[in-house]
Amino acid sequence: MDSIRSTKIKLALQQISETVFVGLCHKVGTLQLVAMRRDVLDISEMVENQMRSDGFSAMFSGSQREGFRLKGSDLDYMFWRNNHRVIWDFSQSQYYNTHRQTLILCDCSDSPPGFTLLYLLSPSMYRDIQGSCVRMKNRHYISSSKYRQMACSVNYTQHGPCASRTIGETDFDNAVCFVSDFWPSSASSLIDRCHSWPQPRVVDDIVKNGCHFVAIGHKLGNHEDLEWRISFSLAEQKLVFAMNHCQYLTYGLLKLFLTEIINNGVGDDDKLLCSYHMKTAAFWVVQQNTIPRWCPQNFLGGFWVCFKLILKWVYEGVCPNFFIPENNIFLSKIHGEAQHQLFKRLYGLYKTGLTFLLNSPSIRSYIMTFLQIINVLHDPGLSICTDEHFVISEAEFDRCLLDIQSCIRYLYTIEQMIGLPLLTQYQVLRLQRHAAFALQNTAFILHMETYKHKNKLRYRADKTSCYMLKLAAKFGCITDMLHIAMYYYKTLRHIETFSIIEMIKVKLSQSYVMYMGNVDTEMYTEAVGGQSWSTKMRQAVAWGILLDHRIHYISEFLAEQQCALQNGCGILYFPPFVLLYMLEILCYRHVDTMRAQKALDDLQTLVHYDQGQFIDLRYRDISWQILGICQQATGNLQAALYSYQQSLRQEPLNNIQLATEMRIQDVCQWNSLIT
Template identity: 70%
Template sequence: MNNRYCISSSKYRQITLSESSLPYYTTPHGPCASGTFGTQEYDNAYCFFSDFWPPSAFPWIDRCHSWPQPHVVDDIVKNGCHFVAIGHKLGNHEDHEWRISFSQAEQKLVYIMNHCQFLTYGLLKLILTEIINNGVSDNDKLLCSYHMKTAVFWVIQQNAIPHWCPQNLLGCFWVCFKLILKWVHEGVCPNFFIPGNNMFLTKIHGVKQHQLFIKLSDLYEKGLAFLLHCPSIRSCIIDVLYNPRNFICTDDHTLISDYHFDLYLFGESLSSFIVLDKDDIQICIRYLHTIEQMIGSPLLTQYQVIMLQNMTATVLQFTAFILHMETYTPDNKLRYRADKMSCHMLKLAAKFGCITDMLYIAMYYYKTLRYTEALSIIEMIKVK
């Protein structure tokens, strides 16, 4: 095209989503290959990475006066975007066009949400799954979690809510819900990064738009009491709604206790790491990457931060010893580099772990025949 080679989005999607190129059964879902692995649903999006922030999204940078913070904006812009293989359904070049994906940027924005903002997003996803889309086939679902996330982004950035706090959780939720109702009424859901992109254009219009608006209007007329139709939170929220003094006062434990949050956040990760296959260092790397994403999250309480530190120390110790066991090479330089890396990880784990975590350094020195250094570390532990 125009004396240049171009990649057809439809042909690329046809090749990447073909059964022969995938190790398991999937179904096409937009630009993604969707399926289920055990009890987990997934979407695999095959895409191209761009180092550059698209010019059409430059106005978003100037729009970020109060949220997100300048350093977050710089980080997002610096990391560019992606292009996924799907064209505009109403356009003339559907088979050749590609869609700009800001999934990485959106992930960073979710990470910087405070506790109440994150709960509001979760509450919107619950009412979407358990009320709005309940009993609706996948082909007939008009609203998705991406619309919910976009609504929260807009409400935060436009300072529509002065106080994002747990005591005002239901008030925050109500503002976001009304914004979604407004969008459905107007038939326009502006993309957060490129507002000129109407995300309702191809699905929510005509008769379907009217039917969805009637459905949401009925919920709106019932007020916050319609949350009682959510099976997963009904028992938690019924006392709040029927106690005038606590109408919008929701402490963290009203929705989910810190204990259960800890189980969700750490329990499964720790149990699966304990039975880690000692020969698989890739799992260690994946855990380190997950921990890196969790560090600095505003959702973590002080004791959860301590728990995260303990997990980090454990992962580093596993990684150090697995790296030592897997480095079978006559190349002295490679062995030296692996040894230095293992020592560094063990010392790093000891810095923010328990005193006894220093014993792993002594064990490593003993295992590598450095008995004097091992004794020195043990003496240091005795003093501490």
């Protein structure tokens, strides 16, 4: 009887593991979907670096770069000067032309493991580096604290080594750093201990690409303000990419466990464990080959081993960095009474067993109930589909695919990239977005540069601009047609503008249109299911409008563009429905006041009462602003004043507060003249 019961329990745990695995495919992403997300950022990073002309190289990092899109997943941005290189000893200087490159030497002699001092071997020509230098031991050391302060602009706050900004639920961290082409000797143990995972070619690739240095010192170091932390962000990316999907989802489950159970209800200052500790645990467990087989049936077993390792680390007060094990990343934070209380809490979870996962809102529905596990076990023949390619519908997959929050901010010549071999279908789709964005901006730039020229040249430029905007609409989605409407309005072709507006309205009114992740799955599948992604994007997808501040689109936006540009923002974000109503109001106000008033009423209802369905909460500052502009343009000054005041109360995503204040002053002056 005991053996039968043991077999039933084993089968039940396998089935529950499979259930949670499938649930995590929904929540975190399937193998195919995660690969797509990475491909999209791969091509974006490639475009970014090809277009840079400021002497910097850049790299995306953070949870989103790893393929996650969980609540709070961050997207970090690391960039460094190409003509500055860090070396570990003088012998490595032979590989550089010192007339063209400034060399920086590491001095680890008086720093904790994983940290170093950096001093210039030759003067730097850049003011930010010169201004960060501190003279010590007859050398010019680069102070991490000074360098970090110079890199942190007025719109960002310091977050560790980064200049941080939060937009909606996503944290964006910018880290100005230095790079070394050489792997540090203190991390050489990675080469020797990695036998089964990752594969030797991955280890070779990691070592060949060196490391970075970010501007933060060890809190217990002798020179905290001067020290730099050795960053293995690129190596960590390669390790995460080397995980199989079961290992990756285990890492994802650890992140959910952290945010929804361990840190739930805990203030930011009291959070002792972080996502990096979860990642480190996943690395060690996978590398040490503790789990004989990573598969859906053993999914919770892999998570449990990771959890026990974290519990052991907290008990001992030692969490070894994966690359430099001598670097205890608990050292400055998890010790004393705080360590004791954290261990008590984790040990309480350990005694509860895996049922503590019921406290996770993301996991609870997939487990159903561990408290009734015995009843579940009585049906050991229960089968659960674990094929990742079929656990989500086509519409849900496409919704994730097209949930791209930001576009590349550069004009880009697609021909340089389109011929590259081995492009994935996701990268081709991303290139189409770049092509549409580039064509739209080029069309308006061409008009800016030629509108004062002779008629013949202006006529040719106008035809070219119209052609590029129509071509961009073929590459892009429904709302890319709004650029055509803006151009027609800008060039005083109101009849053509009306026609485009009506066409967009008809397309957006279809029940199968996907916007902001919202879609009627059945209608979407019926309308465009099975068609190419290019067709789906053109016929059934809408997303926000991005306007480059350096380009003059229509005069009504000039004040907002100039204000945001002064605050260091390069892009203005618009909800497409708000922009559509605005163009309709501006066009009709002189020819059909009744239709203009109807459009204004519709816009006012949308801005006042929308609960996030058509206006992303992050875009409410510009939405209230546009409503105010339209009310002011139609003579309703009191309503415009109220709208501008509401704009100031919203999250300042677009950094247009100064423009709003100027418009408020303008309305008040008009009011005083009238009265």
